[in-house]
Amino acid sequence: SAVISQKPSRDICQRGTSLTIQCQVDSQVTMMFWYRQQPGQSLTLIATANQGSEATYESGFVIDKFPISRPNLTFSTLTVSNMSPEDSSIYLCSVATGGGTQYFGPGTRLLVL
Amino acid sequence: KQEVTQIPAALSVPEGENLVLNCSFTDSAIYNLQWFRQDPGKGLTSLLLIQSSQREQTSGRLNASLDKSSGRSTLYIAASQPGDSATYLCAVSSSNAGNNRKLIWGLGTSLAVNP
Numbered sequence: 001s002a003v004i005s006q007k008p009s010r011d012i013c014q015r016g017t018s019l020t021i022q023c024q025v026d027s028q029v030t031m032m033f034w035y036r037q038q039p040g041q042s043l044t045l046i047a048t049a050n051q052g053s054e055a056t057y058e059s060g061f062v063i064d065k066f067p068i069s070r071p072n073l074t075f076s077t078l079t080v081s082n083m084s085p086e087d088s089s090i091y092l093c094s095v096a097t098g099g100g101t102q103y104f105g106p107g108t109r110l111l112v113l
Numbered sequence: 114k115q116e117v118t119q120i121p122a123a124l125s126v127p128e129g130e131n132l133v134l135n136c137s138f139t140d141s142a143i144y145n146l147q148w149f150r151q152d153p154g155k156g157l158t159s160l161l162l163i164q165s166s167q168r169e170q171t172s173g174r175l176n177a178s179l180d181k182s183s184g185r186s187t188l189y190i191a192a193s194q195p196g197d198s199a200t201y202l203c204a205v206s207s208s209n210a211g212n213n214r215k216l217i218w219g220l221g222t223s224l225a226v227n228p
Contacts, residue, residue, distance in 0.1 A: 004156075033215075042202065042218040043157075092156060100145045100164065100206070102216060104157040 002027055002095050004105035012111045013083055020079045021108045023093035028073035033102070034066070037090040046091075049076045083112045115140045115207050119219035126193055127227050134188040134222045136203030141181050144206040148177050148188050150199040151221070157202065161188070193226045200224070 003026040013019050023032065034046040046066055047055040055068040069077045080087050088111050094104045116139045126132055136146070148160040161170045161177040163186065169178040176189040190197055200223045204216040 042220045043204075043216075044218075045215060048215070094157075099162070100147075101159050101162045102147065102204075103159060104149075106156040109154075 001101075002029060002097060002103040004093060004095065004103055006091075006093060006105040006108050008108060009106065010109040010111075012113065015084050015112055017083055018079055018081045019083065019110060020077050021091050021093075023076045023078070023105055025074045025095055029095040029097070030073070031096045032070065032076045033094045033096070034068065034076070034078045035092045035094065037092065037107075039089070043092065046078070080110065083110075085112045088112045115143075115205060115217045117203060117205055117217050117219040119201075119203055119222050121222055122220065123223040123225075125225040125227065128193060128195060130193050130226075132190050132193055132224075134190070134201050134203075134224070136186040136188070136219055138184045138186075138205050138217075140207060141184050142207060143181060146177075146179055146186050146203065146205045147216070148175075148186075149202045149204065151202060152199045160201075190224075193224075195226050195228050197226050198224055 005024045007022045032049045035043045037043050045058050046061045047057045049055045049068045049070040051070045051073050067079045090107045090109050092107045094102045096102050118137045120135045143165050145164045147162045149157040151157050163170050163179045174191040179186045200221040202221045203219040206216050
């Protein structure tokens with residue numbers, strides 16, 4: 001298993017600003033994922049972050065809007081840039097273990113005014 | 114393109130009932146299927162993982178089955194308790210994708226177990 005923490009747990013931001021979300025894992029993992037869950041919706045994958053390479057973004061998500069860092073095997077950050085109210089969402093990071101199970105952090109609840 | 118559907122969208126039952134949540138997917142070429150629960154204001158908790166070669170997995174009062182050929186999975190909860198109240202999400206990973214850890218999600222079933 002893996003224990004994941006995220007910071008901040010929630011934030012209220014003004015439009016046009018940026019927020020960086022941190023994800024820390026208690027063990028070394030190769031694959032980390034960043035998801036978004038908008039109100040009333042299921043999870044949508046933003047990008048896959050592998051250590052030592054650039055993140056792979058899903059359709060509809062771009063690096064300029066959601067830059068990701070993955071400096072080591074236990075840590076990653078996701079930045080939500082130039083925020084608008086449409087970015088209000090829960091942002092979750094997850095990791096996949098060798099057995100295939102994915103573990104999730106508690107999420108970061110973002111409200112953009 | 115893989116699509117995942119969960120039925121029902123919401124379910125309310127009295128405590129003690131046995132219940133079944135359904136998940137269907139359109140592409141049978143999956144790597145695995147996972148069931149999660151999501152509690153309000155909290156993250157997701159992995160409940161059961163079924164590999165594509167398996168037919169079912171059990172954990173306590175939970176049993177998940179997989180029929181890959183028909184594109185269906187069920188989550189059976191025995192003797193439901195108020196603490197089971199949560200949203201249950203089904204997610205599949207495709208064996209055709211280069212990244213077989215990428216999950217495609219259903220919208221979830223919101224379960225309320227009433228004392």
